[in-house]
Amino acid sequence: MSDRTMDTVKQLSVRLASGEVSAVELAQDYLAKIQAANPALNAFVELNEAQTLIEARAADALRAAGQAGPLTGVPIAHKDIFCQTGWHARCGSKMLENFAAPYDAGLIERARAAGLVTLGRTNMDEFAMGSTNESSHYGVVHNPWQLDAVPGGSSGGSAAAVAAGIAPAASGTDTGGSIRQPAAFCGITGIKPTYGIVSRWGMIAYASSLDQGGPMAHTAEDCALLLNAFAGFDTRDATSLERAPEDYTRALDAPLAGLRIGVPKEFFGEGMSDDVRAAVEAALATFRTLGATTVEVSLPRSGYAVPAYYVIAPAEASSNLNRFDGVRYGYRAPEYRDLNDMYAKTRAQGFGEEVKRRILIGTYVLSHGYYDAYYLQAQRVRRLIADDYRAAFRDCDLILGPTTPTVAYGIGDKADDPLSMYLGDIYTTSVNLAGLPGMSIPCGFGAGGLPAGLPIGLQIVGNYFDEARMLGAAHRFQQATDWHLRTPPGKPT
Ligand code: GLN
Numbered sequence: 048m049s050d051r052t053m054d055t056v057k058q059l060s061v062r063l064a065s066g067e068v069s070a071v072e073l074a075q076d077y078l079a080k081i082q083a084a085n086p087a088l089n090a091f092v093e094l095n096e097a098q099t100l101i102e103a104r105a106a107d108a109l110r111a112a113g114q115a116g117p118l119t120g121v122p123i124a125h126k127d128i129f130c131q132t133g134w135h136a137r138c139g140s141k142m143l144e145n146f147a148a149p150y151d152a153g154l155i156e157r158a159r160a161a162g163l164v165t166l167g168r169t170n171m172d173e174f175a176m177g178s179t180n181e182s183s184h185y186g187v188v189h190n191p192w193q194l195d196a197v198p199g200g201s202s203g204g205s206a207a208a209v210a211a212g213i214a215p216a217a218s219g220t221d222t223g224g225s226i227r228q229p230a231a232f233c234g235i236t237g238i239k240p241t242y243g244i245v246s247r248w249g250m251i252a253y254a255s256s257l258d259q260g261g262p263m264a265h266t267a268e269d270c271a272l273l274l275n276a277f278a279g280f281d282t283r284d285a286t287s288l289e290r291a292p293e294d295y296t297r298a299l300d301a302p303l304a305g306l307r308i309g310v311p312k313e314f315f316g317e318g319m320s321d322d323v324r325a326a327v328e329a330a331l332a333t334f335r336t337l338g339a340t341t342v343e344v345s346l347p348r349s350g351y352a353v354p355a356y357y358v359i360a361p362a363e364a365s366s367n368l369n370r371f372d373g374v375r376y377g378y379r380a381p382e383y384r385d386l387n388d389m390y391a392k393t394r395a396q397g398f399g400e401e402v403k404r405r406i407l408i409g410t411y412v413l414s415h416g417y418y419d420a421y422y423l424q425a426q427r428v429r430r431l432i433a434d435d436y437r438a439a440f441r442d443c444d445l446i447l448g449p450t451t452p453t454v455a456y457g458i459g460d461k462a463d464d465p466l467s468m469y470l471g472d473i474y475t476t477s478v479n480l481a482g483l484p485g486m487s488i489p490c491g492f493g494a495g496g497l498p499a500g501l502p503i504g505l506q507i508v509g510n511y512f513d514e515a516r517m518l519g520a521a522h523r524f525q526q527a528t529d530w531h532l533r534t535p536p537g538k539p540t
Contacts, residue, residue, distance in 0.1 A: 118162055132149065487505065
């Protein structure tokens with residue numbers, strides 16, 4: 048095990064409870080680390096020390112009053128996609144440059160109620176469309192393991208901040224992989240819950256039937272603690288699920304003996320790099336030594352996940368992004384002839400290239416004459432993909448495989464080749480299409496410019512509502528390995 052000290056949410060919770068450190072001291076400590084490291088990373092797009100300290104003082108007051116919970120006073124970074132009073136919500140876009148929401152998103156409300164203290168807002172791909180953070184209007188984020196590599200996306204700012212040790216935890220959202228893929232590229236842990244568990248209210252919509260918020264942190268245990276705070280029914284989100292609250296930490300110490308791990312043969316095909324294959328196979332061997340059994344399963348339609356996703360997600364995005372018209376929110380073109388010209392110029396100037404590409408694709412696949420051929424067909428494929436998972440889960444409890452086909456690549460390497468970037472989402476998108484929970488945990492290092500190489504993520508997919516079991520299996524793995532404890536060079540201590 049690594050002998051470096053690392054601040055996990057759990058450890059900070061213990062230090063806060065013992066009175067060894069106050070929420071204000073912790074916040075100041077992290078803000079200083081952010082000041083030092085953020086210029087090189089560009090992980091945070093907004094900092095507001097006064098606002099952070101208001102929250103930290105409130106957390107200390109709660110503790111003094113004997114009303115602290117396990118997360119009271121723990122600092123967190125929020126993805127710039129969540130509406131939050133006191134902060135801007137720019138969603139990586141010029142369109143929302145001046146937008147500040149007058150209310151808190153459901154996830155933010157719950158984070159506040161748990162006493163989490165906002166350190167700042169993290170950079171992201173514009174409207175969460177992307178896999179590298181290169182589509183952000185606020186500049187690219189650098190991977191802390193190798194500054195000229197991408198951090199992944201769209202929650203790249205959140206992943207880079209946690210990996211660099213300038214935030215112990217962060218929120219993210221995942222429509223086709225945006226929590227899991229940046230977690231993999233940056234060597235951290237992140238979970239996308241079952242669709243409907245975390246409120247989408249006040250989370251700026253990309254593709255509503257796929258979007259789901261969740262936590263990103265160093266460990267599965269931290270993610271379980273954070274999911275306890277984030278999850279819950281919300282009447283303001285029509286797809287929120289009304290279920291009894293559960294404790295996601297309850298299976299952390301469950302032994303792995305008897306756990307049946309399904310390994311989809313389709314996830315080990317062409318396109319997967321050798322370093323990722325070796326690390327995932329070694330992780331599977333570790334699970335076997337911990338008492339789990341592995342069985343081959345098949346997801347025969349998983350090869351259609353990327354094409355189906357890149358029809359459905361843009362279709363929903365083209366509808367969701369209608370509201371950015373220069374009238375109701377954010378940016379408006381400074382000069383225009385009439386109303387239609389104002390709409391056209393506002394959208395031409397306010398949206399970046401990738402967002403425009405998706406709006407065009409979405410409008411096309413929804414248009415009369417193409418709807419049946421593309422959109423309807425993609426929805427049918429979506430159902431078949433969900434059926435494949437249902438069949439596979441008859442033979443196993445969890446499905447394990449790679450999160451991404453390769454480690455992080457260089458900034459600019461795929462910027463001009465959207466198709467090859469989309470193909471990198473091959474293992475993650477099917478999970479969103481099926482609405483299942485998925486997570487990524489560090490499981491090794493591969494190629495890269497550093498002696499240690501760049502991080503590799505292991506993906507764990509569970510059946511609906513099986514987050515506790517997934518987190519438990521991940522926790523057991525993390526007790527037996529130290530990949531999640533490795534820190535990038537230059538991490539502030
Ligand atoms: N990379 C995928 C996309 O660009 C996933 C993004 C996401 O999950 N928000 O659509």
